[in-house]
Amino acid sequence: MATILTSIHTLITRPFNHLTDFIELADNCERYVEAMVEADDTRDKLALCGRLSTSLSLLMPTLNDPVPPEMVDMLTIDTLPTHLPVFEPETDTLCRYCQELTQLTMSGMLTSEQQRVIEDLLFELVSYFSDRLKAPRWLRTEQGDMLL
Template structure:
């Protein structure tokens, strides 16, 4: 199976189009992500990237996941500034008679926590840390993203007789 005037032999055991990236990760990397997605969708996809990043054993997968996570965090920054759609406001709203479900927010705001995640991803992408340090940073990044996701998805509003109010008590005329 050699080409004319060539000393290279094509080995039938080696497939010509062998993928460098495994199936599940390749599928994950193909998920389109943009500001047309809602806040919950974007943060969920970012969590999936970070989760797979912890398990990645292949350098190409690792770098691809870091890059996609970085892009996802950029989208998350943009989506955090957009008004919440009505269906998400509904998911984030409790009835006044459910005080046990009230939310305690993070000590930092969502934008700052997103910046922390972005910075940690940049450290991983730059490949300047040792392998052990990269593992710890990837795990910290996943935990931070999980905490951010839990905070973003936690109830924020209470339905009162006067309309919606923040869980802290102030009535809000319009929700951003």
């Protein structure tokens, strides 16, 4: 029986290394996490998670490096983009993220370094969540209140 190559298999076997540029590594991270979220098989999820972790590990030490001269043109534009990356989950989803991170923090299953990172992430998310909940929702006008 012939082995059918799936898109997950293609992702898992796609080569990259410490010489892979940060744009390609970032694209890989997006592909891995998207496939991981959609995958049903636990082995596929673990393999994709491993590839994601490796890509992130390769990116981490280079994040503050200058952009290589040959990539400057690729990252230069003539007009400002109409859409910039933003993080705007719905408040119920954001609350779930905070709750799951809180449960993970309390699980006792993390190393001290993991605990610190998760607590930092939890701090940032809870602060963002709180700010979102307390943000003004209406603008008082002479015609009556308007939803922002």
